[in-house]
Structure formats: C-alpha cells, structure tokens
Amino acid sequence: MRGELGNPRLLRVMNERRLLDQLLDHGPASRADLAKATGLSKPTVSAAMAGLEADGLVHLVGEVSGRPGPVTSLYDMNARAVHVAGIDIGRDWIRVAVADLRGRFAGRRDGRNDARSEEDLVARVRDLTHAAVTEAGLEWPSITYAMVGSPGVYDPEAGRLDLASNLPGWGSPGLLDRLRTALETDLAIENDINLAALGEHAHGEGKGKSHFALVSVGTGVGMGIVINGELYSGARGAAGEVSYLPAAENLAPDQEVLEHGLTETVVGASGVVREARAAGLRLETAKEVFGAAAAGDPLALAVVEAEGRRIGGLIVAVAAVLDPEVVVLAGGVGRNLDLLGDSITARIAELGPLRPTVVASTLGDSGVLLGAVTRALGRAWDVIFTGRRA
The missing domain is CATH 1.10.10.10 (Winged helix-like DNA-binding domain superfamily/Winged helix DNA-binding domain)
Known part of the structure; x- marks a missing residue:
C-alpha cells in the first residue's frame, strides 16, 4: 500500500x-x-x-x-462523456434506460415480455436496449457498462439464475455470456429487488437512510436490504428471499409452494386473486381486485384487508430481524398503501411492541431501472479510473 x-x-x-x-x-x-x-x-x-x-x-x-x-x-x-444502460427484466415487461454519468435518463424503452424462450428473451432485451440507445442519440460503443435486473439469484459458478420461477425457462447455464454477447458490452446481472432497493436509496424513500428494507409484493414477493448505506445480499446472494418464509396459512406443499415459497403463494398477486375468487369475485388480476376495493366493493375490501394483515405479519418478521429505519413497500400490490395501510397497522399492533415505519415507494415502475443505473454507474467509474491508472 x-x-x-x-x-x-x-x-x-x-x-x-x-x-x-x-x-x-x-x-x-x-x-x-x-x-x-x-x-x-x-x-x-x-x-x-x-x-x-x-x-x-x-x-x-x-x-x-x-x-x-x-x-x-x-x-x-461532462456527464455525456460516458453512458450506461439499466435493464429490468420482469415477467410481463422489459424496461431499458440509458443514462449519463449523472444518472439522468437519456433514452428509455419499455416493451411487453412476450418471449417464449430464453433465446427470444435475450433478443428482445437486445432490441429494446439498442432502441433506447438510438432514442438517446448515441452510438452503441458509447455504452460503457450495463446492469441487468432479473428475478432470482445469480450463481456465478454455474453461470445461471436460481430461484427465478416467475420467468419460466430463464436462467440456463451460460446466461450471462449470452447476454454479454448479445449486447456487446460488459455487464452484470443482479436480483431485481436488490436493485429496486438501490434505486430507493438513491432517489426514493430510502434516501438518506443508513438502514432500511424494501419489501416488494407483486407477481413475486422479495426484499432488498440496505445496511450501513450498502446493499446486503448475504453469503450466496439470497438475503431477502422472503418469499420462502413460513406463513400462517396451512397449505399443502404442492409444486407452486415449493417453487415460489409459501409467503409468495399466499401474499403475492396470485394469492390475492385466489382469495378474491374464493370470496365469489370474478376478477382476473390483483389490479382488478384493488380497483374494486377502491370503488367500495365490500367483498374486495375484505380481500384487501386480509392481504394487508398478511403483509403486516411479514413486516413484523422483517423488523424483528433488521430493525430498519423504514420499510418501503413496492410492487403492484405493495404500493397500494392507501388501501392496505389500516390493516397493516392493525396487524403490526397485534403482534407485539415493534412499530416499524412503513411507507409506499414513489418510484412506480422505475425503481429497478434507477437501481440498475446506479449500480452500473459505480462500475463505469471503476472502469474509467482503472483505465486512467494504466
């Protein structure tokens, strides 16, 4: 030294x-x-x-x-001297943003994830990323680094994503190499909820917080953890996989429970729809259930209240382990705090003296992208200065 x-x-x-x-x-x-x-x-x-x-x-x-x-x-x-790409690959949507050195989006493209194979999905990511670069008025070689957010945990030794059951067929060995070849740039892949937590830390309700947790409830259920201002992912990258926590419901350990986890099965969007149908509502999506609740439908309101109580129990488990300054709720289900808040608060009060502060994310569908750009910029700066040392 x-x-x-x-x-x-x-x-x-x-x-x-x-x-x-x-x-x-x-x-x-x-x-x-x-x-x-x-x-x-x-x-x-x-x-x-x-x-x-x-x-x-x-x-x-x-x-x-x-x-x-x-x-x-x-x-x-000169913020336009270097650009990075952030890529959010979800079950229903693929979102891509190109940003300058200050993290400002210069181009963005969103597209439905209608790919039927991993090969199709890689090609779709490539096409959307190139479209975002063109929208930004750039040439592809100006992209120094790309960060990909995806469900699951990347195993660098096997070269594949594990625990990515919400993207069937996604994550066979060699995935990162195929993405790197398709995009023709250096890149890394990170759990999408971890990146959402980084986005929240840089731009949202986690800004200025040294210890907080982002709990995302949507198609999947996951958590991103920030400790001492840094993302915590655990020994093997699986910290925050709260979808596998036990839940109060006594469900048979069928294939869905084994693949998605008990908490995700009952708390995630599919669980909300299952409860709604059991209550007699002919609704197809969790969004429709919350829409009906907002319109005052008593059956939908009862389903949403039960969902809030489940989320409240999950938050108490998080608070007992992490003691965060704030718990940020995100995801298509979780961000509906206006409808969920009372039942979440009531359930937390029933479970003991812990009273975590719970807020809804304000980043909408941009949280993962903002976190991916934040992470990519950190890597880009390292690339720039490593080159300047040579």
Missing part, C-alpha cells in the same frame, strides 16, 4: 476522482473553488483538471466576471 501511495500516477488518478466527485455532487465550480473544497493545492487542481479536460471528462461551462481580477472559468463534469 505504501508503494502504491507513492506512485505518482495513482496519486494523480485519486486527485482526479476527488475532483470529479466534487463536481458530481455540487455542480459547476472554478479551479479555485475546487481547491478550497477538496483541500488540494491550486497547481494540483490545475494539472488534474487539464488531464480530465483533455480526455473529455470535464468541460468549460461558463465564466464569472464583474468582480475585481481576471475572469473566472467554471468547469463541470
């Missing part, structure tokens, strides 16, 4: 990253302002900024005059 710290090239790169972090967080600044904010000497700032400007990572954005002395030049990070 001492030898590295004495390496002039490494020191230069460390200074460059410090300056870019300052510009990223606070926007345009003069060289003098950067020196004052970072504690670096003015000659060091000037030398580092000259290198960054030569490589297109910073650029002149304006001048300040009208005060004694020479005109002051203002510099900012």
Whole structure:
C-alpha cells in the first residue's frame, strides 16, 4: 500500500476522482473553488483538471466576471462523456434506460415480455436496449457498462439464475455470456429487488437512510436490504428471499409452494386473486381486485384487508430481524398503501411492541431501472479510473 501511495500516477488518478466527485455532487465550480473544497493545492487542481479536460471528462461551462481580477472559468463534469444502460427484466415487461454519468435518463424503452424462450428473451432485451440507445442519440460503443435486473439469484459458478420461477425457462447455464454477447458490452446481472432497493436509496424513500428494507409484493414477493448505506445480499446472494418464509396459512406443499415459497403463494398477486375468487369475485388480476376495493366493493375490501394483515405479519418478521429505519413497500400490490395501510397497522399492533415505519415507494415502475443505473454507474467509474491508472 505504501508503494502504491507513492506512485505518482495513482496519486494523480485519486486527485482526479476527488475532483470529479466534487463536481458530481455540487455542480459547476472554478479551479479555485475546487481547491478550497477538496483541500488540494491550486497547481494540483490545475494539472488534474487539464488531464480530465483533455480526455473529455470535464468541460468549460461558463465564466464569472464583474468582480475585481481576471475572469473566472467554471468547469463541470461532462456527464455525456460516458453512458450506461439499466435493464429490468420482469415477467410481463422489459424496461431499458440509458443514462449519463449523472444518472439522468437519456433514452428509455419499455416493451411487453412476450418471449417464449430464453433465446427470444435475450433478443428482445437486445432490441429494446439498442432502441433506447438510438432514442438517446448515441452510438452503441458509447455504452460503457450495463446492469441487468432479473428475478432470482445469480450463481456465478454455474453461470445461471436460481430461484427465478416467475420467468419460466430463464436462467440456463451460460446466461450471462449470452447476454454479454448479445449486447456487446460488459455487464452484470443482479436480483431485481436488490436493485429496486438501490434505486430507493438513491432517489426514493430510502434516501438518506443508513438502514432500511424494501419489501416488494407483486407477481413475486422479495426484499432488498440496505445496511450501513450498502446493499446486503448475504453469503450466496439470497438475503431477502422472503418469499420462502413460513406463513400462517396451512397449505399443502404442492409444486407452486415449493417453487415460489409459501409467503409468495399466499401474499403475492396470485394469492390475492385466489382469495378474491374464493370470496365469489370474478376478477382476473390483483389490479382488478384493488380497483374494486377502491370503488367500495365490500367483498374486495375484505380481500384487501386480509392481504394487508398478511403483509403486516411479514413486516413484523422483517423488523424483528433488521430493525430498519423504514420499510418501503413496492410492487403492484405493495404500493397500494392507501388501501392496505389500516390493516397493516392493525396487524403490526397485534403482534407485539415493534412499530416499524412503513411507507409506499414513489418510484412506480422505475425503481429497478434507477437501481440498475446506479449500480452500473459505480462500475463505469471503476472502469474509467482503472483505465486512467494504466
């Protein structure tokens, strides 16, 4: 380490990253302002900024005059110097966003996931990603890194996704290599709910929170965990797979329970529809059940109340283990806190003294994309600065 710290090239790169972090967080600044904010000497700032400007990572954005002395030049990070792609692969939809170095979406494409095989799905992801790049007015080689969010847990040794039962046929060995070949860029794959938690941490109800949990209830049931400001995924990436927690309902361990987990079977969207039909409602989707409840249908309201109580029990289990500052509810079912809130609160009160704060996500269907972009940007910065050390 001492030898590295004495390496002039490494020191230069460390200074460059410090300056870019300052510009990223606070926007345009003069060289003098950067020196004052970072504690670096003015000659060091000037030398580092000259290198960054030569490589297109910073650029002149304006001048300040009208005060004694020479005109002051203002510099900012060139956010369009590098772009990344975030990809959200779900059972019903595929969503793709292309973002600049500040995480701003430059292009986005959403498409129905109507693929009938893994090959079709990879091709659909490729087509949507290229369409988003074109929408952003970019050429494909400008994409430095892509992050893919998908249900399941990626096993790097086997090269496949496990626990991805909501995407039948998705995740045979060699999946990541096929995606990398199709997209012609470096990429990684991460659990979609983990990425949603990162999106919430960067842009939503988890912003500024060091400890929080995002519980997503929709087609599937999952949880993303942030501890000490960092995503926690466990020893094998399966932390947060709360779909496999025991549930109060005494269901037979049939194939659905074994594949999806007991909690997901009773709490997820299919469980809501099953309860609605058992109550005599001829409704096909959880969205229809919540719509009927919002319209005042007493049978639908009773189904939603029972769903809220199940979610309340799940939240107590989460709070007992993690003690989060806040639990963020997301997903097509979970975000309906206006209808679920009272029964969630009542069930939490029945189960003991724990009183976790529960809020609904405000990120809509963009949570996974925002988290994927956040993760991809972290990798892109590493790629940029590793190259600058070479």
